Amino acid sequence: MHKSLIALFLFTSAAAYANEAADAQANHAAFAGERTRAEVKAEVMHARSTGTLSTSDYAGNEQAGAAFTRSRAEVRAEAMQAARTRVIHEQI
Numbered sequence: 001m002h003k004s005l006i007a008l009f010l011f012t013s014a015a016a017y018a019n020e021a022a023d024a025q026a027n028h029a030a031f032a033g034e035r036t037r038a039e040v041k042a043e044v045m046h047a048r049s050t051g052t053l054s055t056s057d058y059a060g061n062e063q064a065g066a067a068f069t070r071s072r073a074e075v076r077a078e079a080m081q082a083a084r085t086r087v088i089h090e091q092i
Contacts, residue, residue: 047053 044053
């Protein structure tokens with residue numbers, strides 16, 4: 001019984017591994033690029049400099065900096081008070 005289960009597990013794991021290997025080879029072939037990274041960067045910089053590439057195309061990738069309205073000491077004091085309140089509520 002144990003030998004047949006072990007054989008079944010080995011067979012299924014080998015089949016899964018073969019499937020993953022086939023997927024990796026297919027994906028590698030599908031995403032083979034024709035140009036180097038430097039060529040693409042140069043093309044983007046050229047398009048930006050000539051004005052044919054709007055900056056809004058890349059605006060979604062940029063993150064605005066966080067605007068803090070409170071000081072670090074205020075936030076720390078609030079966290080300390082919340083921790084004290086939690087301890088008190090857990091003891092009740």
